Amino acid sequence: MLTEFTNSNLEVLYSAEEINARVAELGAQITRDYAGKDLVMVGVLKGSVIFLADLIRAIDLPLTIDFMAVSSYKDGTVSTGDVEILKDLTNPIRGKDVIICEDIIDTGLTLFRLTEILSSRGANSLKIATLLDKPEPRIKKELQFDYCGFQIPNKFVVGYGLDAAGRYRNLPFIGVVVNPDIA
Numbered sequence: 001m002l003t004e005f006t007n008s009n010l011e012v013l014y015s016a017e018e019i020n021a022r023v024a025e026l027g028a029q030i031t032r033d034y035a036g037k038d039l040v041m042v043g044v045l046k047g048s049v050i051f052l053a054d055l056i057r058a059i060d061l062p063l064t065i066d067f068m069a070v071s072s073y074k075d076g077t078v079s080t081g082d083v084e085i086l087k088d089l090t091n092p093i094r095g096k097d098v099i100i101c102e103d104i105i106d107t108g109l110t111l112f113r114l115t116e117i118l119s120s121r122g123a124n125s126l127k128i129a130t131l132l133d134k135p136e137p138r139i140k141k142e143l144q145f146d147y148c149g150f151q152i153p154n155k156f157v158v159g160y161g162l163d164a165a166g167r168y169r170n171l172p173f174i175g176v177v178v179n180p181d182i183a
C-alpha cells in the first residue's frame, strides 16, 4: 500500500482528502463560470493528468478534453526557460472556451509561452487552472491565472501527478521532497 513512498525523504503537504475537497470546490466554481459555454479542458502532459481526471469529474457541464506535451525542465529541477512543443492539440480550439490545466506554476515560463501559442488560435476565451502555485521562485513571470488549488512554499513537491525524474506521480497525496538529490 504505497509504503515505499512514505519514506523519510517525503513530508505530506496536502493529503488526498484535502486535495479532493479543493478540487471539488474548483469544479463547482468552473461549473458556475462556464454554464452555456463550449468548454475544452486542455491538460499539459504529464503532470496534470491526475488533476485533470479528478477536476473534469467535478465539473457538471458538457465538455471535451485535449492534451499538449511541452518540455521545459529536461528531467532536472531547474527551469531552462525554453519551451518545446512535444505534442500539440488534436482538435482546433477556434471559438471554444479553453481552460489550460497544469500541475504547478513555478517560474510561470511554461504557461506564459503556452498561452502565447494558444491565444493565436482563435479561442473564444483562454483561462488557466493550476493545482499548485509557487509564489516565490527566484525568477517569476507575471502570469494571470484564474483557478488555483493551493499556493505552496518554494520547495520541490511530488505526488498527485507531479514527478521527480519521472517518479512519484502515483502518490495520492502531495509531498515535499526533503532532499531532492536522493528523490
Ligand code: IMP
Pocket: 047, 072, 073, 079, 102, 103, 104, 105, 106, 107, 108, 109, 110, 111, 155, 156, 157, 158, 162, 163, 164
Ligand atoms: P515553470 O515553467 O517554471 O512554471 O515550470 C512548470 C513545470 O515545472 C511544471 O509543469 C512541472 O513539470 C515542473 N515543476 C516545477 N516545480 C515543480 C515541483 O516542485 N515538483 C515537480 N515538478 C515541478
Ligand code: MG
Pocket: 044, 045, 046, 047, 048, 103, 104
Ligand atoms: Mg509539467
